[in-house]
Amino acid sequence: MTRLFAALALVIAFVAVAPTHAHAVALDAVDAEELREALAQAQEVQSICYSYELSVQDSSGSESTNERGSSWAPAGARTTPTDLPTTCVRHIRLRATVVYTAESSESEDSSNYTVSVLSLPSGVPDHAAQSKIQARATAKAGSLINDPGDAVFNRMSEMPAIAAEAGLGPYLPLETRTEPLAQDAALTGSPGSDFLRTKGMTVLLLTLCILGAAGWATYIVISDRAQKRREQQRASRRKKYRKVVSDEEQTETDDASPVDADDSPKEERT
Amino acid sequence: MSTTVKLAIAALIGVVSIGALGSTLLNRGSVTSHIASAYAKVPNTDVPGATTSTNTYKSDQSPMATADAIAKKWKPAERRDEGSGSFLRYSDYVVGVVPGAGGSRITVDRDRDGYNRYFPYIGGFWGTGSGSGETFRGGGPGVGK
Numbered sequence: 001m002t003r004l005f006a007a008l009a010l011v012i013a014f015v016a017v018a019p020t021h022a023h024a025v026a027l028d029a030v031d032a033e034e035l036r037e038a039l040a041q042a043q044e045v046q047s048i049c050y051s052y053e054l055s056v057q058d059s060s061g062s063e064s065t066n067e068r069g070s071s072w073a074p075a076g077a078r079t080t081p082t083d084l085p086t087t088c089v090r091h092i093r094l095r096a097t098v099v100y101t102a103e104s105s106e107s108e109d110s111s112n113y114t115v116s117v118l119s120l121p122s123g124v125p126d127h128a129a130q131s132k133i134q135a136r137a138t139a140k141a142g143s144l145i146n147d148p149g150d151a152v153f154n155r156m157s158e159m160p161a162i163a164a165e166a167g168l169g170p171y172l173p174l175e176t177r178t179e180p181l182a183q184d185a186a187l188t189g190s191p192g193s194d195f196l197r198t199k200g201m202t203v204l205l206l207t208l209c210i211l212g213a214a215g216w217a218t219y220i221v222i223s224d225r226a227q228k229r230r231e232q233q234r235a236s237r238r239k240k241y242r243k244v245v246s247d248e249e250q251t252e253t254d255d256a257s258p259v260d261a262d263d264s265p266k267e268e269r270t
Numbered sequence: 271m272s273t274t275v276k277l278a279i280a281a282l283i284g285v286v287s288i289g290a291l292g293s294t295l296l297n298r299g300s301v302t303s304h305i306a307s308a309y310a311k312v313p314n315t316d317v318p319g320a321t322t323s324t325n326t327y328k329s330d331q332s333p334m335a336t337a338d339a340i341a342k343k344w345k346p347a348e349r350r351d352e353g354s355g356s357f358l359r360y361s362d363y364v365v366g367v368v369p370g371a372g373g374s375r376i377t378v379d380r381d382r383d384g385y386n387r388y389f390p391y392i393g394g395f396w397g398t399g400s401g402s403g404e405t406f407r408g409g410g411p412g413v414g415k
Contacts (some may be wrong), residue, residue: 042353160353165334171369172353176318181386185399191347191361195298198345206291213284217277224273 026054026067026149032075035156039071042160046169049088049120050159051079054152058100069156081123090126090168091118092159094137098148111144113137113155117168132166301344301360302378308339309376316370317377319387325378329367333374337367340376352391357384359396364388 027035039050051070058064069075072085084091098111115137117129137159144151164171196203302325309327314320329336337356341349346358346365355368364384366377379387385397393399 038353045353158351161334161351161356164353165332171333171355174354174368175390176387181382181389182399185385185389185393185397187359187381187385187397189396191359194301194344194347194361197347198343199294199298202294203291206287206294209287210284210291213280213287217280217284220273220276220280 026056026065027069027153028149029075031149031153032067032069035153036069036071036075038157039069039160042163042169042172043071043085043088045172046160046163047087047089048160048163048169049084049091050093050156051091052094052096052152052156054096054098054148056098056100056148059102059105060100062100067152084120086121088120090129090163091120091123092116092133092163092168093118094152094156094159096144096148096152096155098144100145109145111148113144129166129168132168133162136162136165301340301365302363304343305340305365305376305378308343312375316375320377321379321383323380323383327376327378328370328373329376330373333367333369336374336376337365340365340367348396350392350395354391357388357392359392364392 043049049071052068054065054067056065067076068078070077070079072088073079073083093116095114095116096111098109100109101107115130115134117126117133118124119126137155160169160172163169305327306325309329312326312328314324314326317324317326320326329339331339333355334351337349337351337358340346341358344360346360348359350357355366355374358365358367359381362381364379364381364387366379366384366388367374368377369375377384377387385392389399
């Protein structure tokens with residue numbers, strides 16, 4: 001048992017000190033190019049230019065990185081406001097920052113998104129448009145820490161939909177397939193139970209309430225019985241004590257009576 | 271508080287919890303029944319490649335808002351929001367919410383049919399397959415690379 005606890009403690013210690021975040025390059029070239037193509041399509045339909053900048057600052061020893069992408073320039077190219085296509089009426093820019101602290105530091109890793117919307121060609125911030133997309137565009141900032149590249153890729157992929165939802169541009173035309181899937185195409189992974197995913201927590205909480213109520217009722221009954229038993233025992237002890245006291249008093253009375261009886265006959269003889 | 275009162279409270283909590291749990295388990299429902307009851311059914315005439323198991327509905331809200339409403343009621347296993355619409359994956363179904371007349375159009379397909387229909391957007395993210403179609407992007411960060 002001692003060895004088991006020691007082994008468990010070692011495992012827990014290992015997990016606790018093991019690095020929990022990736023230090024690799026965030027977006028590889030293929031993913032960055034895929035993203036650029038998707039954003040370029042969105043730009044063509046919506047007349048919105050999209051760009052992103054991902055800054056990863058790593059104090060734990062790995063290199064810090066800074067990655068950029070846009071819908072109009074090759075992936076990784078640094079852009080300036082003068083590079084923006086004249087066909088765009090707005091520029092939506094996402095800045096993501098991740099800071100990994102050293103293992104010995106007491107500070108925690110942190111991450112955040114900022115989104116800005118600029119009217120073009122003036123470059124003036126469009127605060128009204130920004131407020132419409134801000135909440136959605138900057139949600140789930142915590143996922144940046146675990147995988148910055150994945151988080152930025154997904155967030156930028158959603159950006160044209162977020163912009164369309166906010167009324168900044170139209171939705172893109174839908175492309176669907178009508179021919180059957182290729183042999184190598186198949187859904188992977190198991191989605192699990194829809195019911196448990198949606199209502200699993202409710203079922204768990206209700207079950208805990210039922211068990212808790214049953215446990216509490218059992219405790220009430222047991223402690224009530226124990227209390228009654230203690231009171232009975234106390235009453236019984238009191239009764240015994242009173243009997244003993246009563247017997248002692250009786251004995252004292254009996255002891256006192258024979259002394260008076262002896263005196264009377266002596267006086268008569270005298 | 272007397273023992274009787276405590277027992278009564280415990281019994282009340284237990285009975286209410288049992289009732290709620292029973293109701294939850296008996297009225298399980300499904301995402302398909304929820305969509306069928308919440309949205310108006312429309313013919314599949316505008317849905318290219320619709321199969322006999324495809325069901326189409328319409329919503330007055332925008333695609334993302336409609337997808338949010340469905341996801342709030344029935345949490346999807348996966349979700350993708352693209353410039354062309356929102357796509358939700360459930361255990362046996364794929365739900366696509368795309369712009370439509372007056373708001374949005376909802377298609378409910380069996381999982382393989384839905385994966386086929388929206389392959390340009392979910393192909394590689396939710397499964398495997400080589401691309402075809404102008405917008406196929408090969409599945410996102412680090413997938414199949």
